[in-house]
Amino acid sequence: MVRIELSIELRYDVAPPGADFVFNIHGAHTRCQIVQSEELTLSQQVLPQIYTDPATHNRYLRLSAQPGPLTVGYHAVVQLHHHLARPQDVHEVPVARLPPEALSYIYPSRYCQSDVLARLVMGEFALLPQGYSRVLAIQDWVRRNVRFESNTSDTSTSALDTIQSGRGVCRDFAHLMIALCRALSIPARFATGIDYGADPVLGPTDFHAYVEVYLSGGWYIFDPSGTAIPMGFVRFGTGRDAADVSFATIFGPVQSQAPRIAVHALADPLLRWEVPYRREEAISTDV
Amino acid sequence: MVRIELSIELRYDVAPPGADFVFNIHGAHTRCQIVQSEELTLSQQVLPQIYTDPATHNRYLRLSAQPGPLTVGYHAVVQLHHHLARPQDVHEVPVARLPPEALSYIYPSRYCQSDVLARLVMGEFALLPQGYSRVLAIQDWVRRNVRFESNTSDTSTSALDTIQSGRGVCRDFAHLMIALCRALSIPARFATGIDYGADPVLGPTDFHAYVEVYLSGGWYIFDPSGTAIPMGFVRFGTGRDAADVSFATIFGPVQSQAPRIAVHALADPLLRWEVPYRREEAISTDV
Amino acid sequence: MVRIELSIELRYDVAPPGADFVFNIHGAHTRCQIVQSEELTLSQQVLPQIYTDPATHNRYLRLSAQPGPLTVGYHAVVQLHHHLARPQDVHEVPVARLPPEALSYIYPSRYCQSDVLARLVMGEFALLPQGYSRVLAIQDWVRRNVRFESNTSDTSTSALDTIQSGRGVCRDFAHLMIALCRALSIPARFATGIDYGADPVLGPTDFHAYVEVYLSGGWYIFDPSGTAIPMGFVRFGTGRDAADVSFATIFGPVQSQAPRIAVHALADPLLRWEVPYRREEAISTDV
Amino acid sequence: MVRIELSIELRYDVAPPGADFVFNIHGAHTRCQIVQSEELTLSQQVLPQIYTDPATHNRYLRLSAQPGPLTVGYHAVVQLHHHLARPQDVHEVPVARLPPEALSYIYPSRYCQSDVLARLVMGEFALLPQGYSRVLAIQDWVRRNVRFESNTSDTSTSALDTIQSGRGVCRDFAHLMIALCRALSIPARFATGIDYGADPVLGPTDFHAYVEVYLSGGWYIFDPSGTAIPMGFVRFGTGRDAADVSFATIFGPVQSQAPRIAVHALADPLLRWEVPYRREEAISTDV
Structure with a gap:
């Protein structure tokens, strides 16, 4: 806790x-x-x-x-x-068994044009074993192909733009990872909060954008830009992409x-309140 | 404000x-x-x-x-x-035009057995002009026929019990007024909060129960026990009766x-925050 | 099916x-x-x-x-x-783990005054093993203590009235069973439909009232008046009691x-559509 | 009717x-x-x-x-x-008074990238008098600048693509009109149905896409492709754009x-069921 x-x-x-x-x-x-x-x-x-x-x-x-x-x-x-699970226990959910409220998160949205990424994901991810590890592979792909660079994107920058430019900020990493998940029919949504544990090299504490992916009956947290510590994320909003959940x-x-x-x-060992740290487990706060 | x-x-x-x-x-x-x-x-x-x-x-x-x-x-x-209105401008809404979510508040409930009060309301209120003044007449009738007396009722006391005993506390006044309104097909619901401005004779500040009646497109506040100042009520819960919104x-x-x-x-004349007082106007906080 | x-x-x-x-x-x-x-x-x-x-x-x-x-x-x-389960696999859910939307079905309502039945259920059912079998015991108790008799109740008849009179129709059996379940903090709701398979002695096909009890993550069907075949029930409405779901x-x-x-x-063996029959299994259509 | x-x-x-x-x-x-x-x-x-x-x-x-x-x-x-209104009585609603559920329809979406159309709408529509007539002016602009041509777009075609190509089908007309409205902070959503009264030159009856715009407290119907008769539209779905409400x-x-x-x-003069026709009034079915 x-x-x-x-x-x-x-x-x-x-x-x-x-x-x-x-x-x-x-x-x-x-x-x-x-x-x-x-x-x-x-x-x-x-x-x-x-x-x-x-x-x-x-x-x-x-x-x-x-x-x-x-x-x-x-x-x-x-x-x-936090709800914690071993990565090998966290599975993808077939479309036929997705709850209705998760279905809309497999459709394309303003900044996550998953409909035009079918060929890319077929080549890169379709043959990987399904599950948490495949979503991690998507996150790794985004990290390998995008460089974190401040002031390289604006409010019109979409996942397609980020693939082309190869750079962006947390919002752009999140949009691209979401678009790739959806192109595989894995529900993924945009989440906002504050970048707890922010990498000091990348600047002071700021608003943050990350990703939640629907797996095994819950929404699991991923931080594709890798700049912060997910266990410390307080959720403000979730939506299909940044169009839904602007801070202002x-x-x-x-x-x-x-x-x-x-x-x-506010850690307190006696009361078992922990300091967030990077964990190996899959983390969810919405199961 | x-x-x-x-x-x-x-x-x-x-x-x-x-x-x-x-x-x-x-x-x-x-x-x-x-x-x-x-x-x-x-x-x-x-x-x-x-x-x-x-x-x-x-x-x-x-x-x-x-x-x-x-x-x-x-x-x-x-x-x-607060939304304020002149009493003469606040009307009853015919059943055919009630919004669906107000309809359930004309049906009887555990402590407000409106279904057995048809004869009473026919004799007392059916011929009065419809509107805010008729609801006030119902409130007056409750005040004339029930005496406020602590420790005279318990969690099983219903509107029918209160009519018979002629005494009760705020919760009982509220249940009886609600039952009478519903017997006339006027939606009424039970509301809870704290008795701001409590009559010092009746004891220290305590939890409070009052009534909201659906009129002219909003829920208007009535305090049938008359022991507090409606303008200072902070709403905790609303429901069909006390079964829905116990404090604990x-x-x-x-x-x-x-x-x-x-x-x-927390009044502040400069910032126009007022001290609550008893007003003549009809008051609503849910329009 | x-x-x-x-x-x-x-x-x-x-x-x-x-x-x-x-x-x-x-x-x-x-x-x-x-x-x-x-x-x-x-x-x-x-x-x-x-x-x-x-x-x-x-x-x-x-x-x-x-x-x-x-x-x-x-x-x-x-x-x-239908969702079918073996009775021994169907459990009661502790209050602490009930979903929020089930909680309101443990509170008393107009016709199911569970708050005054605490002593009765303590004596009759509190010591029985928890689970589907205990709910069956409640249903049996209602059947033993109430005689089905047409035209013995009206729209104001409540569970307490039925205990006293010892007779009633399907609606009264349902109200009493619901009140007893709630007095044990077991969520129970009133359900309406048509009495498929109605006992021909009791008259022609008619509207019907029965009970759904929240157990093991779903709402399980009980027919306390025992006059019809649950597998053939088409649900019109559910609510806290008859005040919520009148047919008209x-x-x-x-x-x-x-x-x-x-x-x-409309049975069809080739297409595996069955004729409803009385089953031993626990039946739910809302899991 | x-x-x-x-x-x-x-x-x-x-x-x-x-x-x-x-x-x-x-x-x-x-x-x-x-x-x-x-x-x-x-x-x-x-x-x-x-x-x-x-x-x-x-x-x-x-x-x-x-x-x-x-x-x-x-x-x-x-x-x-149908709810009918005189066009001069139908007003735009300022952002501060939009109901919460209408707000999301002023944000950009997959096929309606309103965020990049600010300059265009400033030049074309910002100075027009606000109200139904301004929305009609937007519809006229779309009709003047896009030519209806079958098989000229696919599931990835967005409003920006349609501006460039100058041609499209009903779905593309709708996306572009929606994007222009949103760029002016007027809530607009995508609606689907069947093209009642379809222009026989354009082909047989088919699925249809049109637009609903939030004005004066309701959603008013516009048919930017102009190929059908709005009074005959049966609504299947509404959403932010075609990503939300695919037929399949x-x-x-x-x-x-x-x-x-x-x-x-199914017209019937005796029963006052009319045959749909093109009307001058503003039409809404969701007020």
């Missing part, structure tokens, strides 16, 4: 006539992820709406800001109860400043 | 072999009720499950406690954005101590 | 100024119950609304009828795929005539 | 080892679209699963077929109750034959 404390501060300058925002920065409420405490602070006196998507459990915060500075703060302590979607004339983000583990 | 800070401490002694608990003490997330900050504390190292009912938005906390003392603490700051349902050998509850308004 | 063809004709005389109806006579769509074909006919030119409850999958038909005669016809062919709820001045109902199995 | 009778026959040759299918050819159940009768026939003895997506109400049919021929037949009579998604070695489709209106 892991306890993570996180705080986020987002700062904007809103120009007239004001702007609408949709944020997805609240910790999701799931069976394995308990939000022990949380606080939302807004520098403007506006009434936010918070709603939870019934299908994904993503929590969205929507508000209409006045012209002027806007600061959105979110602070939370979240408990994570902005409608109106707004200038954004760099977010301030902090995350750390 | 109102900001309410509340804290709850529930204390139990759990005997062997342990016990299961289901609590409904989290502030509901609705469009008009924003949980600005909240913190849950447990004295035992157990993993709680928190789940939100997709239909009611009630948030339930479930846990399995070990033998020994158990303290459950919940502290929150909640923002309330316990499975196993447990001794309960009196809960410690505190509630107050 | 079983195929059932059913037809229902409901006839009413609606007096001025007209009336509203809510019906629950459509076959539910579940994983195990496939509506192969269906047809709804109405003698009045009115636009019905059909909506499916997202939690129960009950399908409701709502319409506003004009004064005059109204005939509602429903004809369907439904496929049933009527608002307005209406005279009802006796319904005309027909049901039979 | 309109009654439509439709029948669909899909024929496949399944090669070993068999194949899985997901179909979306059932009429959706909505408040305005009533499935009066329907029948599903399968030439193979396989148990289909039918499930309804709780968010979209799309009904999916899933089955695992054996090697050999497979015929899937669907026949239904569907009633349509096939997993395995299968050869498809041309579908056989028939559709006609």
Whole structure:
């Protein structure tokens, strides 16, 4: 079990006539992820709406800001109860036995055009033994073929673009891995959070994107960019790709400043709260 | 707009072999009720499950406690954005135009046996003009015919029992008002929270039960026991009656101590956060 | 696998100024119950609304009828795929491991006042070995203590009334069995359909009420009145008790005539469609 | 009011080892679209699963077929109750007031890359008066800039491809119109059905794709390819684009034959069932 404390501060300058925002920065409420405490602070006196998507459990915060500075703060302590499995016990699920709600994650989406990757996956992965190890092989392929490089992609960059350019950030690694899984009819979805344990060479703590793959009745976590420690991921949102789960979607004339983000583990050996570390087991928080 | 800070401490002694608990003490997330900050504390190292009912938005906390003392603490700051209307503008909705999700609140339930009150409501209320004023007339009738008296009812007391005995507590007032509304095909549901502004004569701050009635496209708040100030109610749960939304349902050998509850308004004239007061308008937080 | 063809004709005389109806006579769509074909006919030119409850999958038909005669016809062919288990393999689920959506079926409801049956079940059933056999023991107890007798109960008759009177119809047997199960914290719900295989001594084919109990991860079928063959039950609705799933709820001045109902199995040995028969196995259609 | 009778026959040759299918050819159940009768026939003895997506109400049919021929037949009579409005009364809804469930339809998707069309829509549509007329202007722009031509696109063709090629079929017209609406933050979704009233020059009756745009609290129908009569559209599915609502998604070695489709209106002047015609009013079936 892991306890993570996180705080986020987002700062904007809103120009007239004001702007609408949709944020997805609240910790999701799931069976394995308990939000022990949380606080939302807004520098403007506006009434936010918070709603939870019934299908994904993503929590969205929507508000209409006045012209002027806007600061959105979110602070939370979240408990994570990981489901661990031995990789050899984690299997692919045939299409005929997928639950209906997993089916939509085998279809192509804006940034994960799996429909045009059929030939590539046939050559690379079709003959591998099915199971967790095949998904690991896909992740390895992405790591071998894409180089992590900041500021090499933008909000229009898709999996196809990343294959061509051979570089990208965590979001691009995730999109490509998802597209490859789906091309094999393995449900895969985009997940967002904070890059707990971020590689210090790659920069300070930041928002993070990773992958969840449906195997053996649960959604297993993969971190294709390899820059962080999955056991410390607090899930904000899941969706088909980044179009579904932007941290912030902005409608109106707004200038954004760099977010301030902090995350750390509240370990306590007596209470058996662990510090996250890289594990060999398959990890899920949604079984 | 109102900001309410509340804290709850529930204390139990759990005997062997342990016990299961289901609590409904989290502030509901609705469009008009924003949980600005909240913190849950447990004295035992157990993993709680928190789940939100997709239909009611009630948030339930479930846990399995070990033998020994158990303290459950919940502290929150909640923002309330009230929808106000002039009573003469608030109408009853004909059955044919009720939304499907309101329909189940015209049927009888465990403690609100509306099916046997047809004759009573025909004589008392059927000829009154329809609308908010008729629902007020029902509330007045309950207040005239029931005397508030502590320790006069228990968990098996229903609306029929209360009509006979002529006394009860907030829960009994609520059940009877709901049963009378439903006997007229007016959807009414049971709501729980804390008795903000509690009448000091009737005792210290405590859990509270009140009524929401579906009128003019929203759920309007009524406080039939008249012991508190509706504008300060933070909603925990809504349901057909107390069977749906107990604060605590316990499975196993447990001794309960009196809960410690505190509630107050965080007013701020500059920021337009008001202190709740008794208003003339019809009030809704779920439109 | 079983195929059932059913037809229902409901006839009413609606007096001025007209009336509203809510019906629950459509076959539910579940994983195990496939509506192969269906047809709804109405003698009045009115636009019905059909909506499916997202939690129960009950399908409701709502319409506003004009004064005059109204005939509602429903004809369907439904496929049933039964999940069968050996009774000794079917277990009770501890409260701590019940899925959230099953929890509400251990609480008392209008006609199933389980909260006042604690002493009775402690004496009769608490010491029996847990599992399917204990639920059978409850069913046997109901059969021993209640005599099937037509026209001995009405819409206000509850489980407590039935214990006292010792007689009732299928609805009363179901309510009592449900109340007893819930008093032991075993989730039980009310189910409606048609009494396939009805005992000819007890009268012609009619609507039927039976029980589903949550065991071993599914809802298992029990027919406490023992008057029909569970393998032939097409499910219309499930709910906490009859208040949730009336075949017809009527608002307005209406005279009802006796319904005309027909049901039979479309067996076909070549295609392996069976004729329903009384089986030893535990049967579920919702696992 | 309109009654439509439709029948669909899909024929496949399944090669070993068999194949899985997901179909979306059932009429959706909505408040305005009533499935009066329907029948599903399968030439193979396989148990289909039918499930309804709780968010979209799309009904999916899933089955695992054996090697050999497979015929899937669907026949239904569907009633349509159109909501009509004068175009000048139909308004755009500001982002801040969109209901949560409409929000996801302003984000880009696989075939509707609205994120890269910002410049185009700024030049063409940003200065037009907001409302139904602006959406009509978008539809006109698509008709002027795309030529209907069979067999000019495939399952990978997106809105960007269609802008470049200047030709396509109904699906491509729909994707492009949706992408343009979303680039203006107007929610738009992809809808499927049958091309009632199909232009005989363009070929026999076939599956059809069209557009629903969220305006004034409802989803209004647009037929950008202009080849059919919207008043006769029976809705099968809605989704973000064709990736969500394929008529048939096939997993395995299968050869498809041309579908056989028939559709006609069951008009009856006495009963006020009309023959669909092209209307001036704005039309919605989901308000």
